[in-house]
Amino acid sequence: MLTERDVVARIERVELRELRLWVREGWVRPAETRGGPVFDDLDVARIRLVCDLRKEMALPVDAVPVVLSLLDQLHGLRRDLRDLAGAVDAQSAEVRQAIVSAYKASKQDGEQNANQGSGTS
Template sequence: MSFDEETVVAQVRRLSLRELRVWVREGWVRPAQSARGPVFDNVDIARIRLLCDLRKDMSLPADALPVILPLLDRLHQTRRELKSLSEAVEKQPEEVRQTVVATFRNIHGDTQDRDG
């Protein structure tokens, strides 16, 4: 589903059109472009809500966002990759799954011993 700027502002009530345009210009939100202007999808809306939380609820300064947003993006990418890896392991024969889990526990245990 796609939304224009006015629809986004109507959906995210704590957002002004001016703020939305600034966030797009800064690259914090990256909507698709159409002949009629920017087009936002559900992922864009979720990111806009996150930005509202960070800026308005947590009072995070604008100059911190270029640091925070790439870290959050990387965290979400890592979660997607781990989910895919988990699905791949689940498709393996039971013996392979058990070996992978045991190896993970050995490695993870070693890491916890060093860190903690």
């Protein structure tokens, strides 16, 4: 666990006032202790991401929470998909094959519906 000053020393692109602002905005959510906030490896990765968004990509301040929210949703969906794949893998070969077949049929139906909606067949 790192203190604010440890983070600023480790990530030279962020200043202490910026880090505190990002915590207040909720862009980074460190654990709170009696001595103040402490940051783990995930917090440090997120701080680096915010640095990239703000400083390298010049993303406007009001767009940062939108991008962070979308990335959080994406990571959540990836985690859910990984868990679902694990649950499918735990099934018998017959059940796994039925799931694959149902998925492929559903995907084909979706593609056909999309083509009909766009006027192409």
